Amino acid sequence: MQVLVVGAGPVGLTMAAELARYGVECRIVDKAPAPTDQSRALVVWSRTLELLDRMGAGPAFRATGVPAHHTGLFDGAKRLADIRIEPDGTTYPYALMIPQNETERLLAARLRTFGLQVERAVELGALHSGADGVQAELTHPDGRRETVHADWLVGCDGAHSTVRHAIGAGFEGETLPSAWYLADLHLSGLPTRPDEMAMFFHVGGVLALFPITQGRYRVIASMPAGTPPDDPTLEDIQAVLDARGPGGVRAADPIWLSHFRINERKVEDYRAGRVFLAGDAAHVHSPAGGQGMNTGMQDAFNLAWKLALVCRGLAAPEPLLGSYSAERSPVGRMVLAQTGRLTAMATLQNTALQALRNHAASLLLGLAPVQAAMAKNLSEITIGYKDSPLSAGHSGGTRAPVQQDAPFGAGDTPRFALCAHDPDGAAPLLARHAAVLEPALRPGEGITLVRPDGYVAMGALRGEWDRVGRHLDGLLGAPA
């Protein structure tokens, strides 16, 4: 077998679906006997949706989720800011609200269309990674032990990752002292718009409300440090709504009542030889901004095409596979810093600082350019890989404009795209590599080499085919 994917959460499912779509021989196992029925991560952001389009999953997500276009900031009933979450330049100018169990259901359905199923109640125990491959010990539901040999292994096995422990990777960081209540239930009497996420600042802590479906909401509320680590009751949630909300909101029909603490941790290197880490196995942080699952799924999108090119003998392992951690570890670091800042702002204890925050929020967040920058940032469309070993030229590492009909990287082979007005000179390159010719990205632009995940590998001047060719040769190396 070429790749063993451990863990069938949203990240493992994305990983396996991308590998299977590209014709890689792989297996995906999960120790849980059944998929989760918990809503967990609710937001799928624009960049994740763009990348899902490449595997043909975009329409199913659009049909299932509920678009949210606004975030309201409130001090009790007083609106401090109405932030439009409508980033420019994407086919998905909104945040798609969809419970994680639905996200996983859609991904698993997509995976089956590529001929692969999750093997359930199969647990990874030990693993040994050598120069030629990985040996993994699996335990089946009937107690049977199986030793699997794979060329590569991807640990998408969540925050308590067995794979991470097995490779001895440190998970540096801390557990924050604050405690949080979480509830999925029905709310009535809410003055916010149905497509609005709402955050209420209060001296006692922050209250955040997220629409899931008609009348159903996710409630998250910070509690003072030292609050007992217990699940809240419906009455607890009602008390928080009464104290911090706009007044007159009634909670009913709880679906899920839970609590959590925030961990901010990350591995330094997402790879050890033939073993990779992705998603919560590599980074965990505050749910502020809903970045966790999206970042993890984008780890998978980043690694899958590189592994596929190597497994199909279309590229050498380096520098492609080395670029995975080089590209995604800085993104994880940035997400940790940003979500940490958001959490610190939301949970300020000092009343003078709280007043200052509320004043600044009502002044600054009303400005259109500030809102536009926030929307772009949250939607993850500003993420790029400028410092990557794969990036060169004037636009190397930037996200290429999205193609709606046939996105970059769609289909059953991970191909680079050579985008140019004038294709004369491209023939030798097309003969050497699995690449396709596409129209120039923008009027007047020279040659742009676009990766199968829609990021620019190189921007060059008109006619600089030799330069582009050398760069692509360098990226793909001499295939095995």
Ligand SMILES: Cc1cc2nc3c(=O)[nH]c(=O)nc-3n(C[C@H](O)[C@H](O)[C@H](O)COP(=O)(O)OP(=O)(O)OC[C@H]3O[C@@H](n4cnc5c(N)ncnc54)[C@H](O)[C@@H]3O)c2cc1C
């Ligand atoms: C209660 C809760 C609430 C959350 N709320 C939010 C939220 O509001 N917003 C947000 O952005 N994020 C939230 N998250 C985080 C979000 O769910 C994660 O970021 C996301 O699930 C990460 O996906 P993953 O695939 O990396 O890991 P997971 O979803 O954790 O999946 C890992 C999978 O690996 C399997 N596994 C583990 N060990 C083994 C093994 N040894 N062998 C085989 N299989 C194994 C597990 O069974 C599991 O299915 C929440 C998480 C929890 C737990």
